[in-house]
Amino acid sequence: MIEGYVHRESVIAGSTLRMHVSTDAADFRIRCYRLGRELVFMGESGPYSGVWSPPPPHPDGDPEHASPAEAWGWPAYGLPVPEHWPPGIYLAHLAHLVEGGTAEGTADSAADSAAASGESGGEIDGIEGFEREFFVVRPRMPGRTARILYKKSTFTRHAYNQSNRTGLVRASSLYEHPVYQEGGDGPAGEPRGHKLSMHRPGGVIDLAYWDAPFIAWLERAGYDVEYCTDLDLHADPELLAPYDLLLSVGHDEYWSAAMRERVAAFTRGGGNVAFFSANTCWWRVHPVDGDTAFVSDTDHQVGDAYPHLPATDLWWQPAPDGVGEPENTLTGVSFRNGGMWPGEWPGDRPRAGYTVQHAGHWVFEGTGLRDGSDGGRPDALGAGTPLIGYECDGAAFAYDETGTARATGADGTPGSFLILGLYLLDPVHEDFHQLKWGHWNCPAREREITGPRAATMGIHTSDEPGGGTVFTAGTTDWPVVCGRETDPAVVRVTRNVLDRLGRRDPSRPAGR
Known part of the structure; x- marks a missing residue:
């Protein structure tokens, strides 16, 4: 068994990505692939010494579930990202080391070989079901290679992430067995709402369905694109400055106030946006815990009850029952x-x-x-x-x-x-x-x-x-x-x- 999650889903080329891993194997490696016209093998790091760590228990006491609100706290490993790696969305495949020094992961060996050689061509069947994580590589000089910025909708991905893995259904997310905190009951300064940690394993189902085919097409069609995550846009007020066009792709439901402010300012200043997406900017999120988790007061049930109605983080609903800023x-x-x-x-x-x-x-x-x-x-x-x-x-x-x-x-x-x-x-x-x-x-x-x-x-x-x-x-x-x-x-x-x-x-x- 091996699974993991990244500390933060984006990294600047030439720096180190931190990846948290739990495994019952003595050693493992991390294989990296870049999504594009083809799924291209970029390199392999390790070996690393494996440590098995359980997830934190769900506060409802059900042993079948794990807490979606608490960071899982697995051991961290450094993954060097070479400076020459081009901007893009990458897959990290965690692979066991077996006798003879070869790597064996959770993916089918034939499919994994095809992915390493680029034969999968980015097809969904080539990556769906693998226990992998993804990360974004950003350029050292933003805007140098492209004037189009592709935003991967990572807050939405975390909201739906059940932290399942092959053979184990944990069903712990914002929608299944969520954790709700009242204002003032959580750490100081945290708002009322459903809390969700971004430090949990999650897989690549949403990436495979929406992003992989579109990214492959963008490269086939000859478009130069750089990439970011929701958290990048939330945290960096200058992120959009080098770009002329921002892309929102697929399912882009959860936005922070800072994200909205930055995109609105970008358009006022002459920047363009293409929303190849829907259910866009439906719920507001509040990043907490050093931007490793977020809270959103939504209308999702906890058990048989709605913890708080009206749900005040609905963007369009007039204040004080909602944010009062229609998307x-x-x-x-x-x-x-x-x-x-x-x-x-x-x-x-x-x-x-x-x-x-x-x-x-x-x-x-x-x-x-x-x-x-x-x-x-x-x-x-x-x-x-x-x-x-x-x-x-x-x-x-x-x-x-x-x-x-x-x-x-x-x-x-x-x-x-x-x-x-x-x-x-x-x-x-x-x-x-x-x-x-x-x-x-x-x-x-x-x-x-x-x-x-x-x-x-x-x-x-x-x-x-x-x-x-x-x-x-x-x-x-x-x-x-x-x-x-x-x-x-x-x-x-x-x-x-x-x-x-x-x-x-x-x-x-x-x-x-």
Whole structure:
């Protein structure tokens, strides 16, 4: 048995990554791979002497679970990261040493050999199920190799991380057997809410599903990209300064106040953002314990009870019952006007795609898609693929006299927001955790649906002179469809967004 977690999920090239490992083997090595066009073996460190350490027990006393709130405190090992390693997301595979000095890990040996030689090509089947951790390598001189910054949504990854491993289901996360602390009962200065340690093993399922295919496509398509984590953005007020475009990819649900402030300032100053994501900026988090854990007052149950309702870290809910800063003001859309599909993740769902509006906009250039203004039937972007969902965001809207959907702004969506694609969520699923207006896992806060609800793709510009442009895909699975190249028009739209917004141009009103 061997498993581990990184001390912090990013490291500057040329420095040392700290990795915490528990194993019953006498010795082990750490194999490193870089995600890209292919899964490339980069090197191996060790041998290290193994030490087995149990996880901390769950405060509810159930021996089947481990505490998701407490740092697991496993022994730390230094992993030197060579200065020549390029920016990227890397996999760390922990491997036992067996007789003869060869390494044996938890992955199938044939698949592991393919990964080491790059034969897996970054396919999900090549990495899913391995007991691995990931980390981000950042350049010593940010912005030198790329003007696009890819933000890996690590706070969301930790929220869903159950700390399971092969043969053992611990089911301990923000959603399963969470730990709630009342304000003042935790260490001094910690807020009230569910507490979650980032010092726990977690695996790479979310990375395999959303990030791996999209990163592979970015490299195949010739885009130079540098990388960061949520914690990097939270902690470094100058992180975005060297870049022209920030990417949010996949499922990006949990944001700190500092993250929002930095991205908002970035767009006001002319920076651009592409949200190839959804359920974006839904909950606020408060990093604690030296940025090794966070607290969020959510509406997740502890046992059979909701510890505190209303949950005050919901971004859109008006204060004092919530933060009072709708995510729409940043992204243009919100999960409360979107929703999710019932059933297991990722699940199947309708494959109708986005009904196209404003086909003459530069976002649709080269797609050949029509919006019905020629008297014909509007085309659908991504038709035949599961583009809409697994979770999706929307803007409050109404139809004008021409039948065109326009944002009303009633939910905080900026006045410049232009709806480019729409998928009506009809019928609304009411049989899965009382899904209503994007609310689930607790009683709906808005008792009635007051207007149509739809997954929404759109774009808006900052109100500031010379401000930047924000594109939102409105769906978590955009990077999957694009990365796997299952719809040429989705790929072309992605290219158009990256090509147009990948460089600041204050002389051009990019959003129109």
